[in-house]
Amino acid sequence: MNSHKRLLKLIFLLPFLLWALIPGSLFAKTKDKVIVAYVTSWTSVIPDPAYVTHINYAFGHVNKTFDGIRVDNEARLRDVILLKKKHPHLKVLLSIGGWGSGGFSEMAADPERRGQFAADCLRVVELFGLDGIDIDWEYPTSNAAGISYAAEDTDNFTLLMKDIRTAIGVEKLLTLATAANGKYIAFASINPFVDFVNIMTYDSGNPPFHHASLFRSDKSGGVTCEEAIAAHVAAGMPIEKLVLGLPFYGRGNKTDVKTFIDYRDILQLEGLERKWDDVAKADYMVNKGGDFVLTFETPESIRLKCEYLLQRNMKGAMYWEYAGDTNDGILRKTVFEGVFGK
Incomplete structure (x- = not known):
């Protein structure tokens, strides 16, 4: 009887013993981490x-009169928000902006x-039962996306974030x-106004360069993930508020592979050979002539990025976008296991 009681006590204490004995345990590393999925209005898949x-x-x-949404x-959007009823842990935000979405400069x-x-912003949050707002102004002071801009955009962006925070309160x-x-x-x-920052660590190059490499190699595009994180920290954002972006799509050279191609469609490609850049920690494909024609993410590269973000004590991972994955969720499951463990 005493042996039985001792066994039960040991079983009860085992999780606590593991917590104490395993340095840098998964529990500590993943506390308060996030996995952010962008879900688009023009797709139909319901996220898991x-x-x-x-x-x-x-x-x-931004609406046409520059004073609303x-x-x-x-x-x-309402279908997505309905998921919260059965999954109370889930947070749903409205992302305002995107490439080519203007009106920010005039409004701010x-x-x-x-x-x-x-x-x-507060009205929309309350109307739909949202958990917050995500601002995707691409990019203050720049007309790269073909939208209006002004030299004062950066300062006005700060004022905008302050005003939104004041309006929606600290709970959102x-x-x-x-x-x-x-x-x-x-x-x-x-920094005082925002909860975390989703870095778009992708679209940094086209074949024959990687568009989302973790480290720099001779095949890396304009900015690597490591360089992007360093740039944000140097600019004043704490690393524990930074979320690493992952692309669920690849970029092709237009001739052999279309410019943008979802991961689910990449798996169906024929006549190309997969390659691995062990310096950049990035996958790519070459055609029969050996030319670099596709830069893309894989479960292998995602695992390494998740290991990296945990080592650096980043906030978590983000991906664009949910519908680019396979039906059985190869990439999203890899992200989840990478951030939170199996």
Whole structure:
């Protein structure tokens, strides 16, 4: 009887003993980590909340009068929000902006419009039952996306984030998506207002260069993941607030492979050979002539990035976008296991 009691006591204490005996345990490394999935208005797949902590619904936009928000496909947004009923851990945010989405410069430059826009953020949060707002202004002071811009955009962006935080309160989330190079935004100034930052560590190159390599090699594009993190930290954003972006798509050379191709479609490609850059920790494909024609992410490269972000004490991982994965979720399951363990 005493032996039986001792065995039960040992079984009860085992998790606590493991916690104490294993340095840098998974429990400690993954506390408060996030996995953010962008889910788009133009796709139909319903995301599986078992593998994400946050969904950023893409997109809302600055309206034509520069004082409020227009939401794409509201019915789709409501379907996504319904997931919260059975999955109370799930946070759903409206991502406002995206490539080619303008009106930010005009709105943020005018205190009255900026205040009205911030108030509309609160209205939208309450109307849909959202957990917060994600701002994806690509990019303050730049016309790269073909939208309006001004030299004052960076300062006005800070004022905008302050106004949104004041409007929605401290209980709701306020996040943003940023360029990998860490430019355009005064990170030290916005730090008090934001919960975390999703770095778009992809689209940094086209074949024959990687678009999302972890480290720099002679095949890396403009900015590597390591360089992007360093740029954000140097600009004043604490590393524990940084979320590493992962692409669920590849970029082709247009001739052999189309410019943008989802991972699910990459697996169906024929006549190409997969290669591994062990310096950059990145996959790519070559054609029969040996030419680098496709840069893309794989479960192998994702695992290494997850290991890296945990080692650096980053906030977590983000990916664009959910529908690019396979039906059985090869990539999203890899991200989940990489951040939280099996």
